[in-house]
Structure formats: C-alpha cells, structure tokens
C-alpha cells in the first residue's frame with residue numbers, strides 16, 4: 250500500500266488554494282513515482298458544519314493513520330460567535346496536540362523576485378532567510394489548570410498556566426540544533442528568563458543540549474529584544490528556537506518582514522518526522538470564494554512535506570524551482586502583485602506551477 | 607514643602623544620561639517655579655553593590671514618600687551571574703509592583719528629523735505616533751504559583767501562572783480609553799482570546815468598559831496579528847492597550863519601528879497619577895562611561911513627568927520643543943547620527959537642550 254496523505258482543505262480560501270496544491274502534488278506523485286494515496290476530510294469550521302465539532306474523532310483517527318497531513322486554513326466569521334470550546338481553532342490545537350506535532354518549522358524567506366513587497370528597506374531584508382522553530386504542543390497553549398471563575402464578592406478572574414518540562418524543552422531544542430547544523434550553524438534561543446520560571450528552565454536545558462552540538466553557535470535573547478532585533482536587523486538571525494506563545498508572535502512578525510506571507514509554508518512534526526503541513530497565512534474570509542488567493546504557500550507546503558516527511562529531496566527541490574520559475578515569468582496573485590507584473594488568479598497560478606514542473 | 611522627586615540613576619549609562627536630565631529638570635524647576643526638591647538613591651546593580659539587594663527597603667520608602675520617581679536604567683553583565691532572586695531587574699519589578707504602577711505608557715513616536723533612522727520604508731513610518739498602554743503590575747510577571755521543581759523520576763519542570771482579575775483589567779482599560787479620548791479616539795485591545803482564558807476575560811471586561819466611552823472606537827486584535835500589523839502598516843494604530851507580557855514584546859517592537867529608541871521616554875502610573883518615568887532603552891553597558899549615550903529619552907521622561915504627574919503642561923511642552931530644536935540644529939548623538947549632522951557627546955546634547963530651553 251502506498252503512503253497515505255490526508256488532505257484537510259478547511260475554511261475560507263482553504264479549498265481554493267488546496268485544489269491547486271493537490272494538482273501539483275498529483276503531478277509530483279506521477280513524475281517521481283511517489284506512490285501517494287490521497288484522501289480528504291474536514292477541519293475547523295467545515296468540520297463544525299459537518300460533524301458539529303471542529304475535529305471529529307474519525308478525522309483524528311484518519312490523521313493518525315495517515316503518513317502526512319496537508320492542511321489549508323481554518324476559521325472565519327461564520328463561526329465567531331459559537332461556543333469557544335468548539336471554535337474552529339480548537340480543532341487545529343487538538344490535532345496538533347493529539348498527533349504530538351511539537352516541532353513547528355516556520356521559514357521566513359524573502360524571494361528575490363518579491364523584494365519590493367516588504368515594508369522594510371531593501372538593504373535590511375535582501376536575502377532574508379530565517380527559520381523559526383516553535384514548540385507547538387506545550388506551554389501556555391495547553392497548560393493546566395486554566396480557569397474562568399467568579400469570587401464570592403462577585404469579582405471575576407481568569408488564569409492560564411505556562412508549564413514546561415525538561416523533556417519537552419530538550420526535544421524542541423534538538424530540532425533547533427539539528428536545523429541550525431544543516432543551515433549556517435547559528436541558533437538563537439528566545440525566552441524571558443529574567444522574569445519567567447519556565448524560561449529559566451528553558452535556558453538551562455537548551456544549554457545542556459548545546460553540549461551535543463559543539464559545532465553550532467548558541468546565543469540567548471529575551472523575547473522583547475528579539476521582537477526589536479527582528480525589525481532592526483533581521484539578517485542577524487538564522488535559526489530561532491522558542492516556546493509556543495513566543496513562537497506564535499515572533500513567527501508572525503518574522504513572516505511579515507518578507508512582505509509576502511502568501512508565500513510562506515510551515516511544517517509541524519512529531520518525533521518520527523510525521524507531519525502536518527500548512528501555509529502560514531490564515532483563511533482570509535474576505536477574499537474566500539473569489540478565486541484570487543495565492544496558492545503558492547500551500548504548494549510550497551507540499552514541497553516541505555516531501556522534504557521532511559518523505560525525504561524526497563529531488564521532488565521537493567523541483568517544486569521549489571517551479572515556484573521560482575513562475576515568479577521569474579512575472580506571474581503574481583493580487584497579494585504579491587507589483588507594477589510591471591502580470592496579475593493572475595488562483596487557478597492560473599496553480600496551472601503555471603504545474604506547467605513549470 | 608515642595609514636591610519631592612526621587613532620582614534613581616541606576617546602572618550602565620544611567621548616571622550619565624541622568625546628569626543631563628537633571629540639568630534640564632533643574633532649569634525647568636527655576637524657570638516655571640515648580641518648587642521641586644530632588645533627592646537621590648540607587649536601584650538595580652548599583653543598589654546590589656551598595657545595599658546587597660536591587661531595591662532596599664529604605665529606597666522603597668523614599669519612593670513611596672516621593673511625588674514622582676525618575677529612573678535611568680538598570681542591569682549589566684557585572685550582575686549577570688548572581689542569584690536570580692536578587693538580580694537588578696528584580697528591583698525594577700519590585701518597585702513597579704510595590705508602588706502600584708499598573709499603567710505603563712510607552713509612546714512610539716517618529717521624529718521627522720530622524721525619519722531616516724527607521725529600518726522601515728519612509729512611507730510606512732512617516733508621521734508614526736503610537737501609544738502603547740501596557741498593564742505593568744499583573745499577569746504572568748507576578749502571577750502565583752510559579753515554581754521550578756524536580757519530579758521523583760528526576761525530571762525537572764517549571765511553570766508560571768498568568769492571572770488577571772476583572773478589576774485589574776478594568777483599570778488599565780480605562781487608562782487606554784482615557785488616552786484614546788485625548789488622541790484620535792481609536793483604541794485597539796490586544797489579546798490572545800482564541801487560546802487563553804485570561805484573554806477571554808480581558809476581552810469581555812474591555813468590552814464592558816467601552817460602554818462608558820461611546821466616543822472611542824474599540825477594536826480587538828490577536829497578539830500574533832498585532833506583531834505582524836506593526837510591521838506591515840503601523841500607522842493603522844493609535845492607542846494599543848494590552849497585558850504585561852504582550853505589552854513588553856509589542857512596545858519594544860513598536861519603539862524599534864522609529865529606529866531611534868534613544869529618543870523614547872515612558873511613564874508608569876498608579877491610580878492617582880503618581881509615577882515613575884524612565885527611558886525605553888536599557889542600560890547599554892557596552893557604551894557606559896564613555897559619555898556618548900543619548901540623554902534625550904531621559905530628558906523627554908522629565909517632560910512626561912511634568913505632564914502626567916504634575917499637570918505642568920507648559921513646562922512639559924517647553925522641554926519637548928527644546929528637544930525638537932536641538933534636532934533641528936542638527937545635533938545628534940552616535941545612535942541617531944546620520945550623514946550631514948553634527949555628532950555630539952552626552953553632555954553637549956544635554957547642554958544644548960538647556961540652552962534651547
């Protein structure tokens with residue numbers, strides 16, 4: 250039996266961009282004889298509409314059985330006013346947690362063809378290539394206890410817990426060091442060790458793991474300073490490793506430095522490199538259904554999947570080259586369009602990548 | 607008896623920049639007959655050296671008795687390896703908490719004379735004028751329980767708690783709305799209500815407070831999106847109100863958008879507008895003692911003090927005008943220097959502001 254890929258198009262622009270990514274995946278499947286078998290299911294709002302919950306048990310079982318999951322995007326105004334416990338995002342958090350996808354890789358890469366799109370000065374971001382490694386199944390996102398309560402005097406209060414264990418920190422630190430090792434051998438660990446107990450343990454464990462990677466240069470930075478340095482001089486960074494919440498904030502900031510978040514894929518991996526792959530951008534409800542969304546981040550997520558879950562380097566490289574080719578041809582969806590380029594819709598962009606491949 | 611101002615020069619460049627700010631304060635004191643009496647003490651590393659702790663009880667008593675506190679900066683490598691419980695930052699956190707300085711105002715203002723200093727494109731940041739209102743005495747910075755522990759199996763774990771009560775949220779939300787009211791009547795509340803229980807209460811309470819400010823337009827944004835939008839289109843913001851940790855991160859990011867963090871003051875206020883005033887930048891140990899640091903953020907902190915704690919609008923305006931004048935004259939310390947301007951040292955800059963005043 251071939252490798253099983255579960256496709257979750259999700260909400261908003263999810264189905265449109267996924268349709269193009271699947272074309273590319275199917276072509277790569279044939280061309281490189283990958284033997285993939287695709288199946289489909291729903292997550293997020295689409296799952297609420299179909300199953301009444303943002304992640305159905307049967308979907309989770311299918312995801313567990315699959316060798317990799319490809320996700321579009323989840324969420325939208327339609328589900329904004331429903332019970333917080335079953336909002337679309339809950340499905341995303343649950344699948345991350347249940348599949349043990351603790352290692353989130355978020356590249357912030359500036360495509361030379363799109364250098365103008367950034368709100369930063371060209372000399373500050375030219376050649377930008379950062380990889381954020383975010384811990385994805387621990388910390389304050391999942392910490393217990395968490396509660397909303399009312400005191401006897403009627404005052405409400407709420408709290409969350411930010412826990413990290415040594416083993417959780419160790420395994421994500423290793424991902425950071427492994428990534429740094431195959432890139433430029435520089436790892437920056439971001440924490441708030443001058444204030445948080447969890448960050449003090451984070452820093453201590455990262456330092457211990459560093460002993461196994463004498464070839465990688467480790468530095469530490471406080472999260473407030475990192476948020477500042479990403480704006481001031483982002484090219485000082487290569488690989489950044491950080492916790493779930495700081496990673497959420499810094500990876501979004503870093504991706505926006507490129508000015509083209511419609512181009513950025515991501516991977517969420519478990520201990521055996523089984524993974525879920527999705528674009529960094531959201532479900533963009535404002536343009537959903539119009540056929541104008543940029544499918545390239547999802548197409549590049551396919552490439553990441555081939556690289557990280559299946560070690561199909563050749564096929565992964567070919568997809569990345571095809572994307573670069575269509576940019577060279579001057580094709581642009583609205584989000585990355587600039588004067589002198591040809592504005593195309595979602596399908597035309599997908600077809601162009603297929604043709605280039 | 608006159609109004610008492612407690613001066614805490616602190617560490618690193620603190621004493622140098624404070625010397626210039628005090629010159630300006632003393633001149634304003636005479637010129638506008640403010641009747642201020644100044645006294646001095648130590649905080650942070652300087653206090654560790656003198657008292658063995660980063661905030662001595664007697665210093666805290668003096669700060670309580672004072673009508674306002676002016677602070678330089680704290681911290682430095684000299685105290686990096688001491689017991690975390692008495693590190694310089696602990697003194698800063700303790701004085702904030704003990705004086706009840708829950709309302710932290712951090713302006714990110716781009717001086718037209720320094721437009722080039724930003725790493726962002728001029729059209730993205732020209733005229734930038736954001737005020738971040740950060741909750742400063744609650745949340746994960748002070749939440750209990752927090753612990754570092756070792757399980758029976760030898761595994762270490764650590765956790766922090768992020769609590770907010772209705773009344774804590776209400777009072778900082780009011781500061782946000784009050785500030786928005788005297789600015790452009792737009793308030794953006796930043797949280798992570800799609801994940802955190804504390805953020806759900808935060809959002810609910812901010813919405814309740816909004817009923818008392820029908821003239822202010824309220825919006826909500828997730829912190830990851832805010833970090834992104836600050837890079838993409840920062841001028842969409844006027845006043846941002848957020849919790850302690852998010853405020854730490856976003857205010858540093860926002861201040862760096864201006865490219866001249868050496869220019870930015872801050873205020874930390876209690877319920878009666880008693881406050882502590884300090885520059886946004888740190889103690890810059892690398893240039894300490896060289897006499898080249900930029901004293902303008904500390905001088906502008908004096909102006910904020912006159913405005914917020916003493917309602918001396920005229921004197922506050924005069925200091926801001928004097929700072930703008932010296933920039934017009936082309937005087938620049940190293941951090942804000944650019945081609946065609948005159949590079950000056952700390953003292954020359956301070957003297958120029960005194961002369962302009």
Ligand SMILES: CC(C)[C@H](C(=O)O)[C@@H](O)C(=O)O
Pocket residue numbers: 338341342497800801830
């Ligand atoms: C939708 C939300 C829960 C999610 C997160 O905060 O992790 C998103 O922002 C992301 O970064 O993937």
Ligand SMILES: CC(C)[C@H](C(=O)O)[C@@H](O)C(=O)O
Pocket residue numbers: 443444473695698699854
């Ligand atoms: C020094 C540190 C504890 C402090 C903070 O995190 O609040 C600083 O970063 C600040 O923003 O004033």
